[in-house]
Amino acid sequence: MSDFRDLYYHASAFKNDHDQQSFGDETDSIYRVSSSSVEPSIMSFTDCLHTTSMDYGSLEMAFGLSPSSSEVFSSVEGSNRTTKQLVGAEDLGGGAAEVMGTPNSSISSSSSEAGCEEDSGKSKKVVQPKGSEDGGESSKKGNKAKTKGEKKQREPRFAFMTKSEVDHLEDGYRWRKYGQKAVKHSSYPRSYYRCTTQKCTVKKRVERSFQDPSIVITTYEGQHNHPLPTTLRGSVAGLFPPSMLTQSPLGGPNFPHELLMQMPNYHH
DNA sequence: CGCGTTTGACCGGCGC
DNA sequence: GCGCCGGTCAAACGCG
Numbered sequence: 001m002s003d004f005r006d007l008y009y010h011a012s013a014f015k016n017d018h019d020q021q022s023f024g025d026e027t028d029s030i031y032r033v034s035s036s037s038v039e040p041s042i043m044s045f046t047d048c049l050h051t052t053s054m055d056y057g058s059l060e061m062a063f064g065l066s067p068s069s070s071e072v073f074s075s076v077e078g079s080n081r082t083t084k085q086l087v088g089a090e091d092l093g094g095g096a097a098e099v100m101g102t103p104n105s106s107i108s109s110s111s112s113e114a115g116c117e118e119d120s121g122k123s124k125k126v127v128q129p130k131g132s133e134d135g136g137e138s139s140k141k142g143n144k145a146k147t148k149g150e151k152k153q154r155e156p157r158f159a160f161m162t163k164s165e166v167d168h169l170e171d172g173y174r175w176r177k178y179g180q181k182a183v184k185h186s187s188y189p190r191s192y193y194r195c196t197t198q199k200c201t202v203k204k205r206v207e208r209s210f211q212d213p214s215i216v217i218t219t220y221e222g223q224h225n226h227p228l229p230t231t232l233r234g235s236v237a238g239l240f241p242p243s244m245l246t247q248s249p250l251g252g253p254n255f256p257h258e259l260l261m262q263m264p265n266y267h268h
Numbered sequence: 269c270g271c272g273t274t275t276g277a278c279c280g281g282c283g284c
Numbered sequence: 285g286c287g288c289c290g291g292t293c294a295a296a297c298g299c300g
Contacts, residue, residue, distance in 0.1 A: 177273055179292055192291070196272085205291090 159219040161209070172228045173197070175204065186210035197226050 175193035183190045190207035202222040209215040 174272095176271080178294090180274075181290065181292095184289075190290090194292095 157219050157221045159217060162216045162218060163212075163214050164216050165214070173202075173224065183207055183210070188213065195224060197224070200224055200226055 174196045176196045177191055178194050179192040180189050181192075186207070186209075188208035188210055190205055193204045193206065195202040202220065202224050204221060205217075205219040207217050209217060
């Protein structure tokens with residue numbers, strides 16, 4: 001169902017005061033991949049990720065937009081560190097090349113686009129407090145009694161701008177919607193999903209760009225600490241070869257989850 | 269009946 | 285201190 005027809009991976013600096021505001025409040029990075037009009041086949045999203053066999057720091061490479069297309073700004077907000085890199089993506093290797101093979105002019109500048117899309121609303125660029133240990137579930141409303149000493153640390157976020165008609169992109173995991181809010185300055189609501197797997201705290205937000213309704217912005221937060229659920233949706237199972245879906249979590253990045261697992265703070 | 273969605277209320281952070 | 289706003293909870297509801 002989710003047709004990753006055009007994927008825009010766009011790495012952007014999220015805490016950038018200027019033109020580089022991330023669309024979200026504090027998205028770590030936005031990846032925008034533009035795969036011209038690729039067949040809804042397996043190319044694109046997954047493939048893209050599939051080729052990312054490196055650590056988070058290298059994601060930019062993986063998502064490296066089309067050659068010469070642009071620079072990729074990537075900002076990672078880990079515990080206390082905030083890094084920003086500028087990578088001139090050139091070689092993405094294999095399949096991805098096809099995905100991003102099309103130098104999309106639109107990709108050129110980093111977050112400016114993303115910024116334009118959503119940032120307007122975020123007048124208060126939420127400068128997310130430097131690291132705050134999410135501690136797993138500090139976000140619950142109930143635990144107001146959070147240890148005052150430490151602020152909740154936000155998990156690294158990872159945003160994808162996907163051109164799709166469906167809001168909820170299938171990524172192999174099972175998600176449960178737990179909330180929806182109207183987005184300021186946007187006629188489209190933002191949906192909040194949580195991985196249904198027990199003890200998995202991964203969350204994701206899905207919203208549509210109000211500038212380009214055809215673009216869905218999916219923001220992942222956290223890393224899956226489990227393999228893909230066995231109960232895969234038919235669509236996914238059919239869309240992706242089993243080999244791609246049954247990797248060991250730490251084996252090699254094939255999917256968003258794999259990707260997430262390579263987040264900075266996931267390094268073991 | 270179990271699971272997922274909907275939706276209004278609540279909470280905490282932040283800016284003024 | 286107050287109000288706004290993003291994020292989350294949880295009861296009600298729907299669906300297979």
